Structure formats: structure tokens, C-alpha cells
Amino acid sequence: ETGVTQTPRHLVMGxxxxxxxxxxxxxGHNAMYWYKQSAKKPLELMxxxxxxxxxxxxSVPSRFSPECPNSxxxxxxxxxxxxxxxxxxxxxxxxxxxxxxxxxxxxTRLTVL
Amino acid sequence: GEDVEQSxxxxxxxGDSSVINCxxxxxxxxxxxxxxxxxxxxxxxxxxxFSNMDMKQDQxxxxxxxxxxxxxxxxxxxxxxxxxxxxxxxxxxxxxxKTIFGAGTRLFVKA
Numbered sequence: 001e002t003g004v005t006q007t008p009r010h011l012v013m014g015x016x017x018x019x020x021x022x023x024x025x026x027x028g029h030n031a032m033y034w035y036k037q038s039a040k041k042p043l044e045l046m047x048x049x050x051x052x053x054x055x056x057x058x059s060v061p062s063r064f065s066p067e068c069p070n071s072x073x074x075x076x077x078x079x080x081x082x083x084x085x086x087x088x089x090x091x092x093x094x095x096x097x098x099x100x101x102x103x104x105x106x107x108t109r110l111t112v113l
Numbered sequence: 114g115e116d117v118e119q120s121x122x123x124x125x126x127x128g129d130s131s132v133i134n135c136x137x138x139x140x141x142x143x144x145x146x147x148x149x150x151x152x153x154x155x156x157x158x159x160x161x162x163f164s165n166m167d168m169k170q171d172q173x174x175x176x177x178x179x180x181x182x183x184x185x186x187x188x189x190x191x192x193x194x195x196x197x198x199x200x201x202x203x204x205x206x207x208x209x210x211k212t213i214f215g216a217g218t219r220l221f222v223k224a
Binding site: 004043056090091092101103104105106107 | 157212217
């Protein structure tokens with residue numbers, strides 16, 4: 001148990017659907033992250049939030065829309081995705097954004113048909 | 114830009130030592146990490162080393178850092194089947210907040 005939970009664990013959606021991924025951390029951390037993990041590629045940082053403010057948007061297409069309503073919760077809203085967006089989406093948190101160990105959730109396995 | 118590279122696969126016999134290698138490009142890296150990902154789980158920090166250190170040992174794990182060559186390695190002694198997982202090398206710096214990850218090395222342990 002890492003203290004970071006993600007729901008759902010698996011999601012299959014069509015290209016016209018709208019869905020949301022949810023992440024919750026119970027560690028009292030100030031920073032939260034979304035990563036995309038694709039086979040044989042480096043982990044891709046998508047978004048970083050520090051104290052509920054977005055500090056990094058790593059050239060992510062607008063069909064991915066993050067939301068951080070408070071320091072414990074992070075959402076990733078998805079709409080009109082493409083099949084190449086199929087991947088494992090990992091959420092992580094850390095005490096602060098600089099030089100701290102990141103604690104990862106188990107990920108949401110997303111398949112776009 | 115920053116880059117972290119590692120080989121994709123490694124296969125060892127149970128009881129042997131495993132050595133997973135990584136190279137990175139950012140000379141300002143302050144922290145170098147090894148994360149482990151077991152099937153169906155997120156990444157878990159195994160160990161880390163500060164850039165002013167050459168070696169760190171933690172039970173069966175030994176991390177070696179060659180800062181001149183920007184080369185990091187993780188040695189697992191007496192490898193067990195439970196060590197089968199994907200191992201990610203990552204680097205970060207105090208000057209920024211990005212942690213750059215490699216693609217991961219999948220370790221297969223044969224009984």
C-alpha cells in the first residue's frame with residue numbers, strides 16, 4: 001500500500017466518449033503528477049501540480065484536461081481520445097516538487113477503441 | 114534535452130547477481146533513483162544516490178555512480194524470483210522539479 005490510489009484500474013472507451021481518471025493521496029503531500037507509461041518508452045511526465053496549482057504542462061494535447069480541486073485529489077478528464085492514447089496512466093505524489101521521492105499509484109490501464 | 118537510457122531486458126538465473134545499467138545526459142543531476150515496478154502496480158522507490166557519492170549499499174542492492182561517464186548501475190545480489198519486475202532509472206535535480214525516467218529494464222529471473 002503506497003498511500004496513492006487510482007480509479008478505475010481499467011478503462012475501455014470509444015473515441016467519442018468522455019471519461020475521468022481519479023487519483024487520491026493519503027500522505028499529506030503537496031505535489032501531484034500525471035505520467036503516461038507506454039510499452040518500451042520512457043515514462044512521460046504529463047502534468048505537475050504543486051499546492052493545487054499547475055506548474056507544468058508537458059506539451060500534452062488538449063484532449064487531456066487535468067483538475068486538482070485540493071491537495072489530496074487529482075483528476076484527468078479525457079475526451080475525444082485517439083487509439084494511440086492507450087497506455088497506463090500513473091499518478092504520483094511527493095512531499096514537495098523539488099528533489100523528493102515520488103510515491104506512485106497502481107495506474108489506470110486505458111484502452112481507446 | 115535530458116535523456117535517460119537503459120536496456121529493455123535482462124535475464125538471470127536465481128541466485129546469480131543482476132546488474133542493470135543506465136546512462137543519463139543531464140550533468141546537473143543531483144539525485145539518481147532506482148524504482149521497481151511489479152506487475153499491476155505503480156513504481157516504488159528502491160534506492161537513490163546523491164550525485165556526490167560513488168557507491169551506496171543497502172542489503173542486497175548496490176548502486177554505483179560514475180559521474181564522469183554519467184553511468185549508473187544497480188546490482189542485485191543473490192537474485193530471487195521475487196525480484197522479477199521492471200526497474201526504472203531516473204534522475205532529478207534540485208534546480209528543477211522534473212524527474213526524468215528511463216524506459217525501464219525488465220528483469221527475468223529463471224528458477
